[in-house]
Amino acid sequence: xxxxxxxxxxxxxxxxxxxxxxxxxxxxxxxxxxxxxxxxxxxxxxxxxxxxxxxxxxxxxxxxxxxxxxxxxxxxxxxxxxxxxxxxxxxxxxxxxxxxxxxxxxxxxxxxxxxxxxxxxxxxxxxxxxxxxxxxxxxxxxxxxxxxxxxxxxxxxxxxxxxxxxxxxxxxxxxxxxxxxxxxxxxxxxxxxxxxxxxxxxxxxxxxxxxxxxxxxxxxxxxxxxxxxxxxxxxxxxxxxxxxxxxxxxxxxxxxxx
DNA sequence: GTCCCGATGT
DNA sequence: ACATCAGGAC
Numbered sequence: 001x002x003x004x005x006x007x008x009x010x011x012x013x014x015x016x017x018x019x020x021x022x023x024x025x026x027x028x029x030x031x032x033x034x035x036x037x038x039x040x041x042x043x044x045x046x047x048x049x050x051x052x053x054x055x056x057x058x059x060x061x062x063x064x065x066x067x068x069x070x071x072x073x074x075x076x077x078x079x080x081x082x083x084x085x086x087x088x089x090x091x092x093x094x095x096x097x098x099x100x101x102x103x104x105x106x107x108x109x110x111x112x113x114x115x116x117x118x119x120x121x122x123x124x125x126x127x128x129x130x131x132x133x134x135x136x137x138x139x140x141x142x143x144x145x146x147x148x149x150x151x152x153x154x155x156x157x158x159x160x161x162x163x164x165x166x167x168x169x170x171x172x173x174x175x176x177x178x179x180x181x182x183x184x185x186x187x188x189x190x191x192x193x194x195x196x197x198x199x200x201x202x203x204x205x206x207x208x209x210x211x212x213x214x215x216x217x218x219x220x221x222x223x224x225x226x227x228x229x230x231x232x233x234x235x236x237x238x239x240x241x242x243x244x245x246x247x248x249x250x251x252x253x254x255x256x257x258x
Numbered sequence: 259g260t261c262c263c264g265a266t267g268t
Numbered sequence: 269a270c271a272t273c274a275g276g277a278c
Contacts, residue, residue, distance in 0.1 A: 057275095059275090060276070061274070064274070066273095067274085101275085102262080102263065103263095135277090137275060140275075157274045157275075158274065158275085198274060202274075207272080
């Protein structure tokens with residue numbers, strides 16, 4: 001057992017889990033980076049759970065730049081969850097175009113109806129209630145809890161998964177390990193931390209050609225070496241794709257780089 | 259694991 | 269033409 005693993009304590013509901021020194025440093029650096037480099041997005045300037053919910057459903061498998069104009073148009077058309085519930089589902093589908101994955105507007109409309117009918121028009125804040133709504137999975141439930149209700153909920157999307165796997169694991173790990181780490185990292189006020197983590201994955205620790213040269217985590221990142229810029233790396237600076245880092249010669253199962 | 263969607267970059 | 273990309277349901 002390493003020194004850092006000895007620092008780990010079981011999570012308590014009321015108190016924040018103890019972080020290792022590396023984990024604490026990561027959180028501090030991430031929040032500092034976010035204050036300077038974080039994006040200004042419309043769903044970060046509202047406290048309306050309905051608007052947060054709309055943004056998060058739109059953001060499922062869809063990038064920010066494509067969501068931005070449709071987010072504004074959609075809320076102009078359906079300013080409240082009651083307005084969305086009253087609409088014809090076929091019309092909601094048309095408004096949704098061209099975001100894609102067109103089952104999402106149907107499910108969002110269904111969620112609006114469920115919330116109006118069974119939750120008195122209020123988006124639920126409890127994880128179990130959110131997961132009971134078709135169209136809300138682990139990611140969206142965490143996002144609504146953290147961003148709309150300021151709960152201490154982890155948010156693991158493809159960006160967060162990539163960042164944590166690279167920085168702390170150095171290779172692909174099962175989802176439950178990534179979620180457990182994301183929960184351990186959460187500071188007392190998780191809103192900015194979660195937004196920062198996603199911005200960081202979208203702007204610095206990108207899937208292809210990550211910007212290691214301007215990455216504040218380089219000194220504690222377990223993948224820094226892998227991208228050809230390691231401490232001893234006097235060799236050519238190539239931001240290769242991790243999947244390509246190893247030639248076609250049979251990569252070891254379960255050891256794939258992230 | 260598989261399917262769902264469409265804009266964008268190479 | 270083809271890979272890539274802020275998930276979730278089955």
